[in-house]
Amino acid sequence: MPPSDPGGGDAPAPHLSALYQEVILDHYRRPRNRGTLEHPDVAVAKKNPLCGDEIHLHLAFDGDRVREVRFTGQGCAISQASASMMTQALAGKTAAEIGAVARRFSEMVAGDPAAARDAALGELRALAGVAKIPVRHPCALLAWNALAEALSTRG
Amino acid sequence: MSALIDRDEFPLLARAPELVYLDSAATTQKPRAVLDALRAYYEHDNANPHRGAYALSARATERYRAARERIARFFGLADADCAIFTRGTTEALNLVAASWGRANVGAGDEIVVSGAEHHANFVPWQQLALERGARFRICELAPDGRIDLDQLRAMLGPRTKVVAFHHVSNVLGTINPVREIAELAHGVGALAVCDGAQGAPHLPVAFDQLGVDFYALSGHKMLGPMGIGVLLGRREVLERMPPYMMGGDMIEFVHDDRSTWNVLPHKLEAGTPNVGDAVGLAAAAELLDAIGMDRVRAHEQALVRTAYERLSAIEGVHVYGPAPDARSGVVSFTVGDVHPHDLATILDARQVCIRAGHHCAQPLMRRLGVAATARASFYVYNDESDIDALVAGVRTAKELFGHATV
Numbered sequence: 145m146p147p148s149d150p151g152g153g154d155a156p157a158p159h160l161s162a163l164y165q166e167v168i169l170d171h172y173r174r175p176r177n178r179g180t181l182e183h184p185d186v187a188v189a190k191k192n193p194l195c196g197d198e199i200h201l202h203l204a205f206d207g208d209r210v211r212e213v214r215f216t217g218q219g220c221a222i223s224q225a226s227a228s229m230m231t232q233a234l235a236g237k238t239a240a241e242i243g244a245v246a247r248r249f250s251e252m253v254a255g256d257p258a259a260a261r262d263a264a265l266g267e268l269r270a271l272a273g274v275a276k277i278p279v280r281h282p283c284a285l286l287a288w289n290a291l292a293e294a295l296s297t298r299g
Numbered sequence: 300m301s302a303l304i305d306r307d308e309f310p311l312l313a314r315a316p317e318l319v320y321l322d323s324a325a326t327t328q329k330p331r332a333v334l335d336a337l338r339a340y341y342e343h344d345n346a347n348p349h350r351g352a353y354a355l356s357a358r359a360t361e362r363y364r365a366a367r368e369r370i371a372r373f374f375g376l377a378d379a380d381c382a383i384f385t386r387g388t389t390e391a392l393n394l395v396a397a398s399w400g401r402a403n404v405g406a407g408d409e410i411v412v413s414g415a416e417h418h419a420n421f422v423p424w425q426q427l428a429l430e431r432g433a434r435f436r437i438c439e440l441a442p443d444g445r446i447d448l449d450q451l452r453a454m455l456g457p458r459t460k461v462v463a464f465h466h467v468s469n470v471l472g473t474i475n476p477v478r479e480i481a482e483l484a485h486g487v488g489a490l491a492v493c494d495g496a497q498g499a500p501h502l503p504v505a506f507d508q509l510g511v512d513f514y515a516l517s518g519h520k521m522l523g524p525m526g527i528g529v530l531l532g533r534r535e536v537l538e539r540m541p542p543y544m545m546g547g548d549m550i551e552f553v554h555d556d557r558s559t560w561n562v563l564p565h566k567l568e569a570g571t572p573n574v575g576d577a578v579g580l581a582a583a584a585e586l587l588d589a590i591g592m593d594r595v596r597a598h599e600q601a602l603v604r605t606a607y608e609r610l611s612a613i614e615g616v617h618v619y620g621p622a623p624d625a626r627s628g629v630v631s632f633t634v635g636d637v638h639p640h641d642l643a644t645i646l647d648a649r650q651v652c653i654r655a656g657h658h659c660a661q662p663l664m665r666r667l668g669v670a671a672t673a674r675a676s677f678y679v680y681n682d683e684s685d686i687d688a689l690v691a692g693v694r695t696a697k698e699l700f701g702h703a704t705v
């Protein structure tokens with residue numbers, strides 16, 4: 145075997161290029177709504193003990209509508225981008241509307257092609273590629289599990 | 300360097316020629332010799348040992364005894380009955396903490412571990428200390444990643460009951476001076492317990508010369524089957540330990556109001572033993588002895604040196620732990636801001652298997668100041684082409700994440 149390293153890696157598999165695309169990396173490196181709320185109506189934390197990914201979610205409501213949302217956390221590009229995009233998708237929505245988006249998102253992660261095309265998911269559709277990588281589903285869903293808990297805590 | 304044992308000897312690797320298996324610190328692949336030994340035991344000699352009054356049961360008993368003897372010899376333990384079979388390192392360490400610990404550690408006593416222990420050699424002691432009102436103390440690491448012996452020396456005192464430490468770190472690959480640490484522990488009358496999960500598969504181990512009271516290991520990390528491990532111990536200490544679990548095989552007489560215990564090793568092996576896997580592990584020991592642990596060590600060093608140099612040469616890659624010559628066959632690293640889990644996914648798409656995460660060593664990760672690392676680990680079936688695949692995969696990951704990694 146030659147001791148010298150090749151100049152670069154080979155082209156990545158297509159499903160990976162589809163997953164690690166610009167928009168995901170952008171949310172990973174410049175997360176939106178990152179931070180905490182001084183007076184959240186609900187605060188929840190979720191951790192994936194297997195890999196250490198972590199999401200803290202703060203929500204403030206106006207009646208039934210989400211007024212403000214912030215998150216902090218750490219982890220892989222998928223978990224953090226998913227959280228960042230989720231917070232953008234929540235603003236101004238009612239709990240019922242959020243539930244519908246969350247359901248659609250889980251369907252997309254589970255591999256439903258119609259969900260992956262659904263305009264209601266907006267930018268979140270960039271995460272459709274994760275469907276093909278079952279071991280990473282928990283990463284994509286972590287923030288959404290935190291959200292489900294937040295909504296159920298609020299009742 | 301080519302493989303020390305050909306991939307063809309490992310049915311899983313032979314079946315998947317493209318697979319690049321770099322997670323042997325988690326568990327190794329199994330050679331045909333071990334799989335054959337398992338099958339032969341079940342096809343020819345299987346019965347419940349110690350119990351049946353018939354020739355087949357006697358044969359199973361003999362196979363079990365011979366496996367223990369073979370494994371004890373492999374680890375340089377003359378008194379084979381002081382090799383206690385367990386499910387693995389975790390059970391072996393829990394056995395010591397539960398049996399010896401409960402009998403000997405009281406309020407105000409001290410238990411010392413290092414900051415780089417696997418959870419299996421950290422949590423049982425932490426919990427024992429909490430239960431007993433003992434003080435749980437953590438010795439930090441020196442800059443070279445080994446246990447800081449000066450700090451350890453200063454920490455030990457008349458209240459120290461146990462010093463529990465790892466032979467080889469599963470994250471950094473650092474090799475600790477076992478004999479020196481055992482001497483320090485014994486100097487204050489404390490028990491020396493060594494987690495050998497990453498030592499036993501990779502370094503020659505001569506238990507009777509190591510000086511420790513206990514050495515715990517897992518068969519599945521050294522070519523053996525899952526579900527079998529060993530606690531190597533000193534008779535003097537084992538004899539004074541109360542049983543860990545109660546049931547069949549471990550008793551001598553059961554009266555209505557009390558019981559007496561069987562002799563070693565049976566006192567500490569309650570229930571029907573795992574004969575099949577013990578036989579499998581003995582076959583693994585046979586194979587490793589035939590190659591020679593010195594050669595296993597040299598092979599891994601050559602691989603680890605190459606991997607270390609080639610990974611370090613990539614911009615943005617940070618390798619944790621000591622220089623290659625001072626480590627075992629483990630390389631933990633990070634690649635810019637590519638999270639280790641993303642890296643593992645990208646490598647997995649190229650059939651390169653690495654570990655990513657905290658490696659069951661959260662206290663150490665805190666000390667390193669990282670949440671997760673990627674880890675490649677090597678064994679007898681790896682060769683330089685595996686490192687080529689690893690390095691190429693890391694470069695692909697860097698490109699995928701763009702060069703502006705911050």
Ligand SMILES: Cc1ncc(COP(=O)(O)O)c(C=O)c1O
Pocket residue numbers: 324325386387388389390417419420465467468469494496497517659
């Ligand atoms: C250093 C160390 N200690 C303990 C263990 C636990 O071994 P097992 O899971 O086989 O009981 C491991 C392996 O994961 C290890 O690397």
